[in-house]
Amino acid sequence: MDRPTRRSLLASGAAGLAAVAGCLAGSPDQRPTAEGTGSWPETPTWEPASGSPRDAEVAAVTAVRNLSVPWDLAFADGDAYLTERTGPLLRFDAATLRDGTDEPVETATTVLRGSELPDRTGPGEGGTLGVAIHPDYPDPRVVFVYYTAADDLRNRVVRYDVDADELTTVVDGIPAAKWHNGGRITVGPEGHLWVLTGDAREGARAQDPESLAGGVLRVTLEGEPAPDNPDFGAGADPRLYTVGHRNPQGISFTSDGEPLLAEHGPSARDEVSALRPGHNYGWNVSRGDGGIRYESYADNEAFTPPLVNTGEATWAPSGTTFYTGEAVPAWRNRLFVAGLRSQTLYAVTLSRDGGPDGGRRFGADWLDDRYTATAHEFYAGEYGRLRHVQQGPDGALYLLTSNRDGRVAQEFPKETDDRVVRVEPR
Template sequence: MEPLHSRRRFLASVGAAGSLAVAGCFGLGTGDPEPVDSEYDLSVSHDIESWDRYDPEWEPPRTSPTEATYGTETVIENLEVGWDLEFADSGEVFISERVGRISRYSAGELEAVATPDDVIDHADSIENPEDNDWWAGGSEGGLLGIALHPNYPDVPVLYAFYTYQESEEEYRNRLVFYDLENGNEETVVIDDIPGHRIIHNGARLAFGPRNYLWVTTGDANVEGLPQDPGRLGGKVLRLNPDGTAPEDNPGLEDPRVYTYGHRNPQAVTWLPDGTPVVSEHGPQARDEIQILEAGGNYGWRNVRSGPDDDAYESYPDHPDVVPPLVNTGSETWAPTGGVFYTGDAVPGLQNRFICGGLISQRLNVVSIYDGDPPDIGGRRFDAEWLYSEYDAVSHPLFEDELGRIRHAEQGPDGALYVVTSNRDGRATEQFPKPNDDRLLRIVQN
């Protein structure tokens, strides 16, 4: 698919190389990586027309999502800081918990399938939730994103991303996969991804419409990493399942890098025509939803760089930066994992981008239009400095009803599911509740 915003593509190396302040080889890419060894055939087809959500003629909704009413049904409770969900076509559900556990839920039973030894040991849940002490209970690191191989169960491989401690003061992230048929043996796909004990690890995994593995990485709070396309921090990676770079990647210094200039992206999903969409945490609010273009620079830290930086003016000052579809300005969403929902179980949310909110403690619903949005209420994002190919309208749902929503995902049954992250110590007064954390099904009443 050709980039939508090609006049702003920026495939050259960073011009301001002298400004990079990254010591040693922290996060340095390995050039053209070797494929990982596996007893399984990890190769996949790349035909987008076989994607079950492919619809190049899709139409955006013309009504407000708030015209319907919604509720929830609890599927699983008493999770420990839930982070990611992955559904198999068989109905199995895989759930990652930041404390260092991946579990499989099937036929009403929940069993652990992987508990990596190297996951940072401070990523544990709150023992005394009434103290609401985040620092006593961990951070944003730990066991994070997961994704099943597209040919599961014939290829019984589950990918995962976790934070580990390299030395007394150094933390890294690791992309691995587990052989679910042979003792859940771990194979490292990429090691030494920039990481941080407390913040900005990115870590969302997803297989896209053409069966490439997409990986989001945070900036690990290291200035200079996001703007260096030869390092893996502050990026969106696109990989073959064996860890190598697809031939049609944009050809940046590290060939696995698809886009750069990111701060802390935590969702990656696709419009029905295959266009990739990412959510990203901003500084002092200014969260973003972004349309990805191959090789695109998304600006961090040249724009949205701090409390004295006016994002509304700084994007036009950087014409080589791809502007966002949504920038929340002074309103904080803290957007997390999400999905462009195409199912029919919740018709009021169909053909909309749905993502969780942490500090906002809500579900964020974003309707995306390739022309002037209809009058459906909500907050409009149609300023001239925003992404030119689309406009957007947002609506909040479930505000302060479910707590910190970490991820939203579509199941093979066409339903919409969310997982909460209330036991990480950062929820407001009424959370966590006794049965947190939970996997919930969203229903339309």
């Protein structure tokens, strides 16, 4: 299998840790990996960002207020679809979000009520989560929704035809729990639907290719395995693209179609990874589950290391966007990551060598060296918990707060929470 390149591997102390981990998860040959072909060039065709993202001159303004735990946001053909974890799918006029600077928008069209999603429930982090839009929208006027169902407590992806008012199940039987439900969905550059699933609080599931838990799925818009998905072997679910994830909630694509994933770690140790088809990203052995916590993937050749591991610092990363707009040139070709517990928006610069000054550089020898990642912080503590960041058609960034989910501290929620905050050129 085509493995990521590595810097010189750390040897000190790694053998003992690997032996312990091997007892938990079997030898590297027994851990699920598969052959697969990437959909992105071996050498990136886009120009890495130069300078600092702090060179951008931007202003932030509230575009929508008084929401109930917004979770995801997607734009298409003048429409903006937004989910609230507490139930509904809403539709806004994208131009109103863009231009509503005097009085924040407080009304929207309810496209689907929570009660209209069959068996919908909302325990803990479950509920109405991800939304994605058909690539040919508005012909057909179809959206996809990821939500938690009470039927044996599972997560489900449905396809909703807005004009026909018809719901069709696309992916069902995704393990669910009060925590670790994943939930982000998006249509990738090749027109397939990508689905992020959590381990549902059972870490070993992420190492089981027969389970949909703790994985990244890639399916057709009808829910069938994407034609060139990797093969994880007999009994494996053919919808899997990668395995070994804990609770991924952010996926974006570089300008040449390479998928980048952000996921929650155990008590910090959050990660951002470049996804390779058929690879295993190590949970629940690397980073640990119950005390076995790696700082190095060096002696675990079955596992693919991340670009970013935050160590003892907590990002609690959720939604992401890879900025390709022209409105803020200093942000072009950078990955933006919304932080929940950290209450921070991170601008991650991916470079082939080095990176901009003034940020936190992730350059340890054991990390995946496809890129060197450097993170700069924005809006730390200003808006509370940030659930998602989405690039709009106008080139602005739209941030969703999550201050009414019962997990915020300090001075939040504010009277106008939850909100959509627009960040635009000043």
